[in-house]
Structure formats: structure tokens, C-alpha cells
Amino acid sequence: MNGALSFHDLTVGYGGEPVLHHVTFALEPGEIVALLGANGAGKTTLLRTLAGFVRPRSGTIRLDGDDLARLSPEDRARRGIAQVPEGRSVVAELTVDENLRLGSLWRHRGRARDVAVAEVYELFEPLARRRASDGHQLSGGERQMLALGRALVSRPRVLTLDEPSLGLAPLVVAQLMATLRDAAARDGMTVLLAEQNITSALSIAGRGVVLDLGRVVADAAASALADDTALRHAYLGF
CATH class of the missing domain: 3.40.50.300 (P-loop containing nucleotide triphosphate hydrolases)
Known part of the structure; x- marks a missing residue:
């Protein structure tokens, strides 16, 4: 791989x-x-x-x-090649779940995307609890978790x-x-x-x-x- x-x-x-x-x-x-x-x-x-x-x-x-x-x-x-830039780069208007699915855009579709998103929720339990929350509603730590999760979801x-x-x-x-x-x-x-x-x-x-x-x-x-x-x-x- x-x-x-x-x-x-x-x-x-x-x-x-x-x-x-x-x-x-x-x-x-x-x-x-x-x-x-x-x-x-x-x-x-x-x-x-x-x-x-x-x-x-x-x-x-x-x-x-x-x-x-x-x-x-x-x-x-x-x-x-995936990048997590400085500044907790997330799309504030999208939900946690939408941000994660966006992260898989270039690499995964369908079932593979669902599996990759589920793996990120296992890594970051706070994101799993807030999957329906918009990006602007998250704390600084949660936004950084989401930025990292969005990169990891592309495997x-x-x-x-x-x-x-x-x-x-x-x-x-x-x-x-x-x-x-x-x-x-x-x-x-x-x-x-x-x-x-x-x-x-x-x-x-x-x-x-x-x-x-x-x-x-x-x-x-x-x-x-x-x-x-x-x-x-x-x-x-x-």
C-alpha cells in the first residue's frame, strides 16, 4: 500500500x-x-x-x-498524499459526518467510504457523538480531531x-x-x-x-x- x-x-x-x-x-x-x-x-x-x-x-x-x-x-x-494544514481546516458549514465524507472524495466511494468513516469514529469518540454537529459548533480540540480524521478517512x-x-x-x-x-x-x-x-x-x-x-x-x-x-x-x- x-x-x-x-x-x-x-x-x-x-x-x-x-x-x-x-x-x-x-x-x-x-x-x-x-x-x-x-x-x-x-x-x-x-x-x-x-x-x-x-x-x-x-x-x-x-x-x-x-x-x-x-x-x-x-x-x-x-x-x-494527504495534508492537515495549520489552522484546523474544516468546512464550518458542514456537519462532522459531511466533513469526513468530503475527505474521502479523491480516494473512496460507496462501501469503502462508509468503512473508512466508521474507523475514524472509532479513533475519535468525541466526533462520533457529534457527527450531526456543524463544524463551527466544535471546540478547538474537536476541530483538530476532525481535520486529522478527514485526512485519515482517505487512508x-x-x-x-x-x-x-x-x-x-x-x-x-x-x-x-x-x-x-x-x-x-x-x-x-x-x-x-x-x-x-x-x-x-x-x-x-x-x-x-x-x-x-x-x-x-x-x-x-x-x-x-x-x-x-x-x-x-x-x-x-x-
């Missing part, structure tokens, strides 16, 4: 000086990698480039060895998340991270998690990649990054 994802010599910009410089690293099938760095490091730009919303100036992104350069965002979604091969813990209570963050870890282990899903909550990210990731001003400055096991005091102080702020 799932394949390897790789970035090779990727340079990306918005018209002026590049935001990403020659970024190279890879993710194995089923691996969770924490993408770390301060604001402005280039994390969001990398995720948007993977999703197809930004075109690189040079370099490649490959899934199972296939270059994604010519694929639209919709085609990348059909290939199994992605690759899932990216941009600051999913932002503004959430520690208990909700812990629940979201545990759910993400369990879903990745169950489905063999590859996960790229951009997070400023370093401790939470490294608690579920096997590896961490650290960006600084658009360049990869570290790529190591999560435990090694957590124990590297000099690197944490220099690039991660703790």
Missing part, C-alpha cells in the same frame, strides 16, 4: 531569495519523521511543495520512485501535518499524538509532522529532520536529537 517518499536537492522560493535550499532527505514506508525548526525555517513551504501548491525551482520529490513534479494537488491526493499513503498541536490543551495534544502514532502503525502510513512542540513530536517520531533558514542542519534518530543539548539550544529553542 505505502511507499517511500524522498526529497532530493529541493530548492523552493516565492519570487525572491529561495526559502528552501537543496533539501535532501527520505522517509521509509510507515515511518514517522518530525520536521523541526523555528518559525521561518521553511517547514510549511516544504509541506506545501509536497502537496503541489508550490512549484520547486529545482530538485525532485518522488513517491515510490515516481517524480511528482507534473501532478496537480488533486492527482497527488489520488496517489495517497493516505503519506500524511503531512503542519503544527497540529497549536493552541490545544496538553491533554488534547497527547490524545492526538497517540492517535497519530497508532494510525501510522496500523496502516503502515508514512507521516511527516511539522511541529514546534518538539517534545510531543519526538515522542512519536522515529527520526527528526531539523531545518534552519531553509537548509537541513540535522537528520537523526529522535532520541539523539532530544539528547543533543547544543543542537536543541542552537536550532530548537529549548
Whole structure:
């Protein structure tokens, strides 16, 4: 089901000086990698480039060895790349159930869609209780659960998340991270998690990649990054 994802010599910009410089690293099938760095490091730009919303100036992104350069965002979604952007992106006017079914638009139909939605309700019991509620009626934690659930319902091969813990209570963050870890282990899903909550990210990731001003400055096991005091102080702020 799932394949390897790789970035090779990727340079990306918005018209002026590049935001990403020659970024190279890879993710194995089923691996969770924490993408770390301060604001402005280039994390969001990398995720948007993977999703197809930004075109690189040079370099490649490959899934199972296939270059994604010519694929639209919709085609990348059909290939199994799902994104949870920063800001708990849900459709406020739609119900929880409608949001989830919308999430399966590019990947599932009929019975397969029903099964995928039921699996999300098993993962997130609060959503099951509020399936008829509109998105604007949900709490911040529930909206983030819905944003993650809407991505998971497509049963992605690759899932990216941009600051999913932002503004959430520690208990909700812990629940979201545990759910993400369990879903990745169950489905063999590859996960790229951009997070400023370093401790939470490294608690579920096997590896961490650290960006600084658009360049990869570290790529190591999560435990090694957590124990590297000099690197944490220099690039991660703790």
C-alpha cells in the first residue's frame, strides 16, 4: 500500500531569495519523521511543495520512485498524499459526518467510504457523538480531531501535518499524538509532522529532520536529537 517518499536537492522560493535550499532527505514506508525548526525555517513551504501548491525551482520529490513534479494537488491526493494544514481546516458549514465524507472524495466511494468513516469514529469518540454537529459548533480540540480524521478517512499513503498541536490543551495534544502514532502503525502510513512542540513530536517520531533558514542542519534518530543539548539550544529553542 505505502511507499517511500524522498526529497532530493529541493530548492523552493516565492519570487525572491529561495526559502528552501537543496533539501535532501527520505522517509521509509510507515515511518514517522518530525520536521523541526523555528518559525521561518521553511517547514510549511516544504509541506506545501509536497502537496503541489508550490512549484520547486529545482530538485525532485518522488513517491515510490515516481517524480511528482507534473501532478496537480488533486492527482497527488489520488496517489495517497494527504495534508492537515495549520489552522484546523474544516468546512464550518458542514456537519462532522459531511466533513469526513468530503475527505474521502479523491480516494473512496460507496462501501469503502462508509468503512473508512466508521474507523475514524472509532479513533475519535468525541466526533462520533457529534457527527450531526456543524463544524463551527466544535471546540478547538474537536476541530483538530476532525481535520486529522478527514485526512485519515482517505487512508493516505503519506500524511503531512503542519503544527497540529497549536493552541490545544496538553491533554488534547497527547490524545492526538497517540492517535497519530497508532494510525501510522496500523496502516503502515508514512507521516511527516511539522511541529514546534518538539517534545510531543519526538515522542512519536522515529527520526527528526531539523531545518534552519531553509537548509537541513540535522537528520537523526529522535532520541539523539532530544539528547543533543547544543543542537536543541542552537536550532530548537529549548
